[in-house]
Amino acid sequence: MDDPLVGQRIVVRDWILEDLPSYRKAQTPGQKWQELDAPYFPRPSLEATDRTVERIADRIRRGDWPVPREVAVIADATTNDLIGRISRYWQSEETHWLSVGLVIFDPEHWGRGLGFEALGLWSDDLFASMPQLARLDLRTWSGNVGMIRLAEKLGYSLEAKFRNARVVDGKLYDGLGFGVLREEWAARYPEGFAKSL
Secondary structure: OOOOEEOOOEEEEOOOHHHHHHHHHHHOOOOHHHHOOOOOOOOOOHHHHHHHHHHHHHHHHHOOOOOOOOEEEEEEOOOOOEEEEEEEEEEEHHHOEEEEEEEEOOHHHOOOOHHHHHHHHHHHHHHHHOOOOOEEEEEEEOOOHHHHHHHHHHOOEEEEEEEEEEEEOOEEEEEEEEEEEHHHHHHHOOOOHHHHO
């Protein structure tokens, strides 16, 4: 990203080498965020995490980033320290159907609106930089109340509920799909998301 996406308390920016020790630490088993971020999928081993960290380091050194970014850092606006990660991925590239996701690693930062700023800036940037997009998706599960509230607060609508589709700690939860259309986003944030902060 040529320029970071700047909110009031966070920035969404490219990775820097200084992020990597904190990122690796956040990936170690037993972190609280792992209980909420798709806990029904297996976590990578520490060896796989080390390989991912090395790939990120190589990409930082080369400055080899896709446009628009697939993954970016959520950093504290004051300290520039990594506090989370934000991403996009295709549901169907052929039909321009894109999903977004984010995680704030330290529970100390939860419930303060940082994810709201980050995902709002990210969604705004994706719509602006990818004119072919008619919509954005966000996938979560019924046990992740924070992500549900975040989606609703931003203006994403619940569009799909897959009942008893996720198993977490032996208990069944619903898989949920939220979405927002380009015209809905534009009507909600006519001057751009950043101006609404």
